[in-house]
Amino acid sequence: SPPLAGGAPDAVDALMRFKNSLSNSKSLTSWDPQKTAPCDGHRANWIGVLCFNSNVRGLQLENMGLKGVADVDLLISLPHFRTLSFMNNTLAGPIPDLKRLSRLRSVYLSYNHFWGEIPDDVFAGMRFLKKVLLSNNEFQGKIPSSLVALPKLVELRLDGNKFDGLIPDFPQQSLKRINVSNNDLEGPIPESLTKMDSTAFTGNKNLCGPPLESCTAPSPAPILVLPDTNNSWKKSQLQKFILMGLIAVLIVAVLAAAFIIASSNRRRNSQLDRTTTMNMDHHHNTSTTTSHVNNQPDAKLEAEANGNYAKKAAAEGKLTFLRDDRQRFDLHDLLRASAEILGSGTFGASYKATIQCDSMVVKRYKQMNSLGREEFHEHMRRLGRLVHPNLLPLVAYYYRREEKLLVYDFVENGSLAFQLHGNHRSVDQPALDWPTRLRIIKGIAKGLTYLYKTLPSLVVPHGHLKSSNVVLGENFEPFMTDYALLPAINLDHAEHLMMAYKSPEYAKLRRITKKTDVWSLGILILEILTGKFPENYLTQRYDPGADLASWVNEMIKEKRTSQVFDEEMGGAKNSKGELLKLLKIGVSCCEEDVERRLDLNEAFEKIEELNHSHHHDDHGSDDQTLHQFSPNIVSGPDQEDDYISRAM
Numbered sequence: 001s002p003p004l005a006g007g008a009p010d011a012v013d014a015l016m017r018f019k020n021s022l023s024n025s026k027s028l029t030s031w032d033p034q035k036t037a038p039c040d041g042h043r044a045n046w047i048g049v050l051c052f053n054s055n056v057r058g059l060q061l062e063n064m065g066l067k068g069v070a071d072v073d074l075l076i077s078l079p080h081f082r083t084l085s086f087m088n089n090t091l092a093g094p095i096p097d098l099k100r101l102s103r104l105r106s107v108y109l110s111y112n113h114f115w116g117e118i119p120d121d122v123f124a125g126m127r128f129l130k131k132v133l134l135s136n137n138e139f140q141g142k143i144p145s146s147l148v149a150l151p152k153l154v155e156l157r158l159d160g161n162k163f164d165g166l167i168p169d170f171p172q173q174s175l176k177r178i179n180v181s182n183n184d185l186e187g188p189i190p191e192s193l194t195k196m197d198s199t200a201f202t203g204n205k206n207l208c209g210p211p212l213e214s215c216t217a218p219s220p221a222p223i224l225v226l227p228d229t230n231n232s233w234k235k236s237q238l239q240k241f242i243l244m245g246l247i248a249v250l251i252v253a254v255l256a257a258a259f260i261i262a263s264s265n266r267r268r269n270s271q272l273d274r275t276t277t278m279n280m281d282h283h284h285n286t287s288t289t290t291s292h293v294n295n296q297p298d299a300k301l302e303a304e305a306n307g308n309y310a311k312k313a314a315a316e317g318k319l320t321f322l323r324d325d326r327q328r329f330d331l332h333d334l335l336r337a338s339a340e341i342l343g344s345g346t347f348g349a350s351y352k353a354t355i356q357c358d359s360m361v362v363k364r365y366k367q368m369n370s371l372g373r374e375e376f377h378e379h380m381r382r383l384g385r386l387v388h389p390n391l392l393p394l395v396a397y398y399y400r401r402e403e404k405l406l407v408y409d410f411v412e413n414g415s416l417a418f419q420l421h422g423n424h425r426s427v428d429q430p431a432l433d434w435p436t437r438l439r440i441i442k443g444i445a446k447g448l449t450y451l452y453k454t455l456p457s458l459v460v461p462h463g464h465l466k467s468s469n470v471v472l473g474e475n476f477e478p479f480m481t482d483y484a485l486l487p488a489i490n491l492d493h494a495e496h497l498m499m500a501y502k503s504p505e506y507a508k509l510r511r512i513t514k515k516t517d518v519w520s521l522g523i524l525i526l527e528i529l530t531g532k533f534p535e536n537y538l539t540q541r542y543d544p545g546a547d548l549a550s551w552v553n554e555m556i557k558e559k560r561t562s563q564v565f566d567e568e569m570g571g572a573k574n575s576k577g578e579l580l581k582l583l584k585i586g587v588s589c590c591e592e593d594v595e596r597r598l599d600l601n602e603a604f605e606k607i608e609e610l611n612h613s614h615h616h617d618d619h620g621s622d623d624q625t626l627h628q629f630s631p632n633i634v635s636g637p638d639q640e641d642d643y644i645s646r647a648m
Ligand SMILES: Nc1ncnc2c1ncn2[C@@H]1O[C@H](COP(=O)(O)OP(=O)(O)OP(=O)(O)O)[C@@H](O)[C@H]1O
Pocket: 277, 283, 284, 342, 343, 344, 345, 346, 347, 348, 349, 350, 361, 363, 392, 408, 409, 410, 411, 412, 414, 415, 416, 464, 468, 469, 470, 471, 481, 482
């Protein structure tokens, strides 16, 4: 008979009914009344159940792949139920009717797919409720007024939804933390919230008033034309200049002229870089990139960032090091180091800086305010703890509200994008051969799997996987970079530029999921196999008619699979079976329907099974490039059909 201790039959029954109401409760196998009771004293036997005095005190069902609609009505019969967390699952549907659990202290629903308007009275009468976390769902409409009436509210997170309208006044003295960033809210920020950090409100196009820009005041006279990176400093300088009177205004005018010239130079450079990036022409070639700054021989970051700003920044802050095994330097050293522009990416420019023979890459991020100062430091520390042979370690960072710098090691062989698409290769270097390409994919899959294991709370642990964010070491071993930055990047910026947001699920359903990185992995696999540059992905949102996966699928349908592979890929001669298997994996990772798409573990296992060694099923010359033996892969549509159906 079922053990009765630690859970009255009612409680057991309620939990089991709740479990059965979920459409995917695989992770709740320990919930088995035949084996154990949910609680033994304060100890829980059932995963995710919080126990106190043998009573079910709450549920903490986080990162468990739970699906379906969470029917919290089933939990009403639990008299001691105080806390509910479903964070980071794929639960969907309208918000549960939480007021039915009137004694709740905390409710955490962030990172799910709850959608729709929240009825105004959902929190009515919940006089004990302290924490409400609804971030990163698909809620819309007005912020419900019953939240405003919660007498004990301490923390409220509504960020990353589509709430619109005005922010209501929150009169509670108890409210310590609020975040409504990245919604569609508008109008003035209510008086009661003006003391909160401005990052709590960013990413809403029409919000105004302190701590953001004032609602009515005209924009400051354009006396100073300073770089974007310099907002707060600009303001304080402006005040000083106003006080200083006419002479100062003259000086400022001179400065402004200097800035206009500097920023137009920079724009020209960044256009040059962008053109270079898109054409992948001399993309990573040091001599070419150096030429971007050749107009200013011995260019220094200091000069680039503007002398005054650089000095002030150096005086203000220090670099925070995340690795013990690196030479220490401070921002001042970095700003003075000889520097080359590597390119202007999605977030800002990247530089190679050399300090005492050590080369570093310094990346500037201007749109990285999604996390408050403390959360940002915490996130950076988390990234600093990641150690994997296929992740480029984050060495140090620098924090200012307006701009962040991230410092990585410089990696010699440049990016995978450069190796695949740069036109240097025909001249001085052969194209990457098949065994190298396979090794690269294996490394990336390993690194990605590590990220998933180590950062389970992130829905999309990489978020920006693409060939220019894979750099290649001395032996062409891959290192991923720009990973796990999604939580920090302003949503409005991320939405337009980061790979995760160019996925089909985001384009169609405005969703990112645990499989979104798999989609990017698939595109990368297809890019590596075809040698084609998936430009569409880098320049615009996902377009189902015009992506690399559709092209590959089309070619397969038309029985022209042999033409899919990069003709310049050497060393593939005897590996046609493996090539096709990898193509199949790539296509399955790019499955538009998220349900049918491989999950990361499946993709990883399939990639791991691929064999580097040749099958020696093809005897012939030593010619190594694919086009020279592609007729052997497929000699005609019939044979091809046969081949594909066997392999795919
Ligand atoms: N650690 C590194 N070592 C060598 N080259 C690097 C390193 N990090 C970046 N690069 C190269 O510098 C160039 C600019 O990088 P950056 O990340 O700024 O832009 P991106 O990768 O093109 O775009 P995004 O900003 O969207 O990631 C790219 O060609 C990239 O491959």
